[in-house]
Amino acid sequence: MPYEPVISKYWKTPESWTLKQYQSRGDYWGYAAAKKAITEFEPKALISYVKDSNLRGRGGAGFSTGLKWTFLPENGKPRFLAVNADESEPGTFKDRQILAYDPHQLIEGIIICCWAIGAKHAYVFVRGEFVREINRLQSAIDECYAAGILGEDVLRLGKGFKLDITVLRGAGAYICGEETGLLSAAEGKRAYPKIKPPFPAVEGFFRFPTIVNNVETLSNLPHIVGKGKEWYLQQGPAAGPGPKLYCISGHVRKPGVYEAPLGTKLRTLIDEYAGGVIGTLKAIIPGGSSMPIFTPDKLDLAMDFDTVRSAGSFLGSAGVIVMNDSVCMVNALLNLAKFYHHESCGQCTPCREGLGWLEKLVHRLEFGHAHDNDLDLIKEVCGMISKRTICLLSDSLVMPVESYMKAFFKEFEYHVKEKKCMTGGQPGVWAPCEEPALAR
């Protein structure tokens, strides 16, 4: 493969998560990039530099990171960085690799970000189930304090730059990955998303200006600073360039996390990286389970934020889920409906009640109890709950429901009329799948 991985370059190296190994990599690695950022850039200049690199958020929305940083108000209030490491989207498993195999890369990104935005304290909110990852990250932070990289004088540069990093553990809820839900949870409350506006950059953590960035996003920063924005802009489409971690799962021969520049073709990812489809390809989710689904005709699509969006879906977290023709789409949808209904925080009526009803409706569809007008009812419920809530969780189910029904309408109709599966499978039972291969 011609592409030389950047973020995942050292993941296979033994002890890659230690400070010693991190500092032995040479070039701009080992906190040289952070040092460069602090000594060569004023914070404002650094923000513009990152903005000019067109780095876009890797958490799902693909919003310009540098632009987000400029939203911080100049009101003299302390600012915070909250690192979103609550990776919970089904089909997404990239951030945990960074935490486990290269936590120093993330810490360096945090240092660069905090220097730019003027934060003295960063909180990393990690999904509670990531025990190994939390331990690796915490020991890396401890190493940094011991080495004078973090603390009263970051990297001992005498710039008066103080930075603390605190790791917070989630208690296991999908909604903690929503940025305001994450902040509520970090404040010690139930992870209820907050009304926007005000956006976190204006009023976030304990109502102080707060930037919430994803792990992978921050891990891009050392490379932008180290290799320069000119290099960065050449990695994929200029409107949203850079290395990207694609998580490929489902009916492929070699599921796993693969790094490739943004804009890599879907076909390349599936066939060349993930070893090809097992059986006959039926459907692809491009960006994590909440995104609208693609049929095989979209295989030649370039996987970057704008192209995927114009094709009717979203790159999201780049969690590519591949399904072959053994999958019943109603069954697959029921699985998602169960998940999103269970993860609804219960705050807004449309989501709390609506997702419950969507699950009920899909459930009776799958098990052959559908009423004649259920498909219309599903459509209507979707239309009524979508974008009517404080956060976007309800849309995370509405998007798949609408797109599955559109792309595979015949299957849904078959379930209503024939009361059984078109693929011949048992209702509610998943077709056997090959044991997933270990990550690359």
Added chain:
Amino acid sequence: MAQGIRLTINGKVCSGEQGETILQVARREGIYIPTLCHDDRLKSIGACRTCIGEIAGVKNLQSTCTYPASDGMVVDTENARVKSVRKVVCELLLSDHPAELKPGEQVQPRENDLLSVCSHSGAMESRFRTGRTSEARVDVSHPFIAFDDDKCINCFRCIRGCNEVQGEDVLTMAGRGFSAFIANDYNKNYLDSTCVSCGQCVQQCPTGALEDKTLLEKGKWDKEVKTTCAYCGTGCSMIARVKTETNEVVSIRGNDKSPVNYGHLCVKGRYAYSYGRHKERLLHPLVRESRDQPFRRASWEEAVSMVVRNLRRIKDKYGPSACAGISSSRAANEENYLFQKFVRTFFGTNNVDNCSRVCHSPTAYGLREAYGESAGTGGYEDIELAKVILVIGSNPTEAHPILGDRIRQAARRGAKMIVIDPRRTQTAREADLHLPVRPGGNVAILNAMAHVCVKEGLIDREFIARRTKGFEQLAAVLEKYAPEDVAALTGVDPELIRQAARLYGGTGGQSVIHYGLGVTEHSHGSDGVLCIANLATITGNVGKPGAAVIPMRGQNNVQGSSDMGALPQTVTEYQKHNDPVVRELYRAVWGTDLPTDPGLKLPQMFDAAVEGKLKFLWIIGEDILQSDPDSNHVEAALDAAEFVVGQDLFLNETNKKAHVIFPAASFLEKEGTFTNAERRIQRIRKAVEPPGECKSDFEIIQQVANVLGANWNYTPASIVSEIARVTKVWAGVTFDRLDSSEGMQWPVWDGQHEGSRRLHTEKSMHKDGLIKLHALEYHPPGDELSEEYPFELTTGRKLEQYNVGTQTRRTGISVYDTEDRLEIHPEDAKRLGVLEDDWVEIKSRRDAIRLRAQVTNRIREGTVFTTFHFPETALNRITSGHHDGPTMCPEYKFTAVSVMRVGGREEPAEKHQHGAVPLSGEVPVESERAFEVHVPAGAARRQ
């Protein structure tokens, strides 16, 4: 100044202010937008999504309760798109609602926001009905509140009410998604939670999932009557819901519009009203010729003529000064006014006093001396405006719960809170600073704080120079009161006092003081009040927004009963009865001369009776034998009086000594006004007819007076006009004006004046307009500690009970509380070998009583505390007989006692030395038992 904006809502051009939400503008303009999770008192969360609207230029529908209004905005909350979404939202909400509840029908006995919002949205039937779910949780453990999970729509209002209004944080949401549910702390039932039964959750509930049990049991109300709570002096405005068919109140809600309580009520105000229909209620006059006879039922004519006969006899035989009347802070202003007029006119003496003598008379005296007016200098609104709130000698969350909540909420929003109290009360626990002062150390600690303010330049010199007199003398005395020097007197770490003084004095005139009976009920209580006035004045904390001195009045009308002149030496508004100008004014209005004798104060009346000088005593609505100190002395006084008239709702310890008992009406059964601690005159209104032959105090007094030849034909409204003629600060008060407002804060100078939120803003109410500072020295308490009596006993109130419990003990509230306990510090308990629940004997120089111990660090070492709610305790047999000098307010808060263990957890054979106050033989009362005790269903004794 907020910037004005104009926007269009549903086609109507509305004006609003920057920072308002769309809903706020719409509500003010009278545009209906349905809401379920919104309440004006709560922070909007935009969760129910029924208030959605389409905003031109904004892609998604937005919740109008959270979306800020802006200039030029065009909002539509009723177009087809919004309506269709709202309809589905309603259908979803109805999906698991009990199927028997249908929109358009008011099947609930109260308003049901959910069903009316559903009707408005056209969701008359849900396509998602599942009906009542089998696993639905129903919780009826609480004595007053029932919870039905099936009706719950997860709007969070009860939770937010519990947190943001009451501040108790009992309720929370548990689980998630469709199965999320409301949970109490410990996730058990209501009764076993830490719920304080304020009922805010019930008031918030838009669906009836949380409901008053009385409503469910007794059914629909058909009449709403706005009135004022008759428990503490906070003066919460409430709405009584009455079922006219059975002539009973079935539920009480807070009045959302009231600036006093904003719809909030405490457990007593909301739920402890059923005493009015208790089986022991007196329903007709009772009379007897002498104390060795049993009472017998009598007609009103007979009872009244018996009183008149004896009054004439005693007055003729011993002279007017052998007669006295004790008025009541529990009664209305009009009744107090009429009674003092009655005593002064027909007894011919100034021997009239009221029960505020034993609580806030030092306030009436002290604040008048300092500021020229016997009232709080500001209002409750100053709590929210203040940067620092100082609470002295008050346990507001239990004794004045609504004020307590307002103070704690203000503290949560960022105000600093200092508490000076021997007990670690709830406010003390949440305070920034808690100064556990020794009982009796108020003057020392307040002087020490003033000392620090002077020494550290925290005083407002300009204010002192321009507005006060007497500062030099004060400063000279304060020299001696460095916190270190008075450490032994205060028992408080000097550094804490310094910090408190810096906090209080450091706001630049934005600090309030709230004080209670812990300041006044001392042998130097007046000095304590004056020291508070000193401290507030020298730091410039008077008469400004967020700067005030506010006494926490113990009873509903403590302020009013004294304002109305039910005091021996003053007539209305504390005008001296021997002032020629005043006498002239009264002669013109009353047509008679005011008596000239000095008049007896309450404790003097007892002394006079014991000495044989006082023969005729008329007592309205006070159980002096239980509530006044040194009960043995009071008992001797009652026994010595030749003729005693009682006027009450129940037979109590005092009127068991009476010859005639008039059955009185409760506050729900009469018209009138109460004045609360912020001088707000508020109406009480007749919600139900008095039971049996009961009459209001007003009618009783007038009836007796007319037999004596008065020819009075007053109504409460006409009395107010008369009060207005003799009282400058009431000049503009009329029933009509009170009815059309949420009460008025006196002074109301004339018919146009709206009342006064603050006093002394430009000058004090003294003749010279200056505030008088008083140089006061510390004096030790009246009762002395000694080797034999080494503990300081102090007394107070519990949340669920009220004073001697005449009312609260006769309601379902008794579930929570059945006895008085002695709070004792663990170290003291260890030394004395006392364990939790052990029986202990407390002995003072006067008597001894027995109680069970509660070992707790809420109380400081060396001090013990108890309440006085239960007659069995007979606490006041042992309390100090000393009085405050100028006012004769008793020293309840300091009694030197010894504590001794007398028995284990099991009740000792000889429970009390006295038992209840011994009766002069059994007193059989042939009263009809018209009512049964109301025991709420499911009410179980809390362990």
